[in-house]
Amino acid sequence: MSEAELFTAFHASLAAANSVLFGHISLMSGFLIMSYFAADKLSPVLATIVIALFSAASCLLIFRVFLNRNDAEAIVAYMLEQKQSGSLELSWFGVNPPWTVGATTLLEIAVVLGGFLGCLVFFFYQRRSSNR
Secondary structure, eight states: OHHHOOOOOOOOHHHHHHHHHHHHHHHHHHHHHHHHHHHHSOOHHHHHHHHHHHHHHHHHHHHHHHHHHHHHHHHHHHHHHHHHHHSOOOOTSSOSHHHHHHHHHHHHHHHHHHHHHHHHHHHHHHHHHHHH
């Protein structure tokens, strides 16, 4: 692959991860709004269905964030390897420490998992506090 193709692939994987991340934030926002207005009005069966659907969609998006970030990490590792071997110039690449790609992956996973768990806690809090 040429430098331009590698750079394009790297940014495409980051763009895909960001798109999924903001899709998950949109899903969480909708779930929080629904929880605020309707959590206490749902029957136990409907609440279970809503939680199951939200959990399935969240798990899918969390997994996609992980896969897209994993691809980005692999592309960065390959680019650094090619730069060190002299196959690619990439004089502009590699100024950030290599560990930052893995750290951002962990942070994104923490954000989506934390948001998911926070949404579930808020849903059950709304159900309990509104039924008093």
